[in-house]
Amino acid sequence: MLSIKQLNKTYANGVKAINDVSLEIPNGMFGLLGPNGAGKSSLMRTIATLQDPDSGSIHFHGLDVLRDKEALRRQLGYLPQDFGVYPKVSAERLLNHFAILKGLTGKGERKEAVEALLQQTNLWEARKRALGTYSGGMRQRFGIAQALLGAPRLVIVDEPTAGLDPDERNRFLNLLAKIGEQVVVILSTHIVEDVTDLCPRMAMIARGTVLLQGEPQAAIDTLKNRVWRRTVGQDELADYQARFNVLSTRLVAGRPQINVYAESQPDGGFVSVEPDLEDVYFLQVRNAGRATAAPAAASAASAAASTVAA
Numbered sequence: 372m373l374s375i376k377q378l379n380k381t382y383a384n385g386v387k388a389i390n391d392v393s394l395e396i397p398n399g400m401f402g403l404l405g406p407n408g409a410g411k412s413s414l415m416r417t418i419a420t421l422q423d424p425d426s427g428s429i430h431f432h433g434l435d436v437l438r439d440k441e442a443l444r445r446q447l448g449y450l451p452q453d454f455g456v457y458p459k460v461s462a463e464r465l466l467n468h469f470a471i472l473k474g475l476t477g478k479g480e481r482k483e484a485v486e487a488l489l490q491q492t493n494l495w496e497a498r499k500r501a502l503g504t505y506s507g508g509m510r511q512r513f514g515i516a517q518a519l520l521g522a523p524r525l526v527i528v529d530e531p532t533a534g535l536d537p538d539e540r541n542r543f544l545n546l547l548a549k550i551g552e553q554v555v556v557i558l559s560t561h562i563v564e565d566v567t568d569l570c571p572r573m574a575m576i577a578r579g580t581v582l583l584q585g586e587p588q589a590a591i592d593t594l595k596n597r598v599w600r601r602t603v604g605q606d607e608l609a610d611y612q613a614r615f616n617v618l619s620t621r622l623v624a625g626r627p628q629i630n631v632y633a634e635s636q637p638d639g640g641f642v643s644v645e646p647d648l649e650d651v652y653f654l655q656v657r658n659a660g661r662a663t664a665a666p667a668a669a670s671a672a673s674a675a676a677s678t679v680a681a
């Protein structure tokens with residue numbers, strides 16, 4: 372269990388990137404979902420002991436992480452958002468190099484670990500190729516291979532699927548899913564489907580604040596019979612946005628289809644739809660935005676959706 376309590380971080384420029392964050396993260400996949408600038412990377416870097424918070428505590432299986440950073444690092448696998456590779460070096464050589472840095476000094480055990488990870492990440496055939504020739508998805512799989520060196524008990528992956536095509540994304544998510552139940556895996560992402568597909572538990576954050584944490588399905592259930600859909604004309608869209616709590620707009624055959632949040636069926640051609648995690652996410656993020664601008668406007672809708680908070 373990873374336990375984060377009342378964590379705060381304000382950067383020198385005054386941005387409060389982590390705002391009184393408390394999270395309880397059990398073994399298994401945990402999704403950390405938030406828009407760009409929400410504070411996900413700041414939180415990931417802090418858990419990975421790469422930067423200090425201003426206040427608060429982090430404990431991992433009883434270990435005081437902020438006091439004993441070295442002990443945490445020995446159990447940590449980290450794939451940062453901006454993971455760079457040496458383009459001219461082969462995957463096998465670079466992984467071997469990372470393995471030495473990770474403390475796998477025995478030649479035999481190192482060879483075994485490197486080979487196993489290249490197999491596991493499906494890079495065995497391409498192991499002799501220079502990393503500069505890898506696709507984005509292959510590079511991310513290499514990134515997870517290096518994160519898994521030394522059998523970490525805490526694995527942090529920061530926005531790993533951004534920019535991957537659907538096939539590569541699936542391959543990457545399958546790989547993460549197989550890492551197992553015995554370790555804590557934190558997946559930070561702004562892609563809602565990553566969390567829907569993979570994570571039994573999750574938290575949503577925006578502006579450094581936890582909006583909701585718990586099981587995705589419990590969060591979705593709070594919106595049952597409260598999400599309504601209809602197709603509108605392009606010229607009507609602004610009017611609907613002003614009159615309704617529009618969660619999302621997507622084009623279907625060139626026409627805007629809107630999902631709106633309402634306690635009861637709105638007049639005029641709306642049909643009820645099964646809510647999904649994207650509806651929860653948009654409602655939470657919208658309310659967080661409104662709460663900053665005008666606290667009263669957000670209160671009714673947020674009361675419905677934040678009850679899942681554990």
Ligand SMILES: Nc1ncnc2c1ncn2[C@@H]1O[C@H](COP(=O)(O)OP(=O)(O)OP(=O)(O)O)[C@@H](O)[C@H]1O
Nearest residue numbers: 382384386388405406407408409410411412413414
């Ligand atoms: N070193 C820094 N100094 C000052 N401000 C920072 C620093 N790092 C991040 N920020 C700011 O803190 C806020 C949170 O950024 P962070 O990168 O943690 O968010 P994020 O959720 O990971 O977003 P993204 O998906 O865009 O990376 C943003 O407003 C960002 O501009």
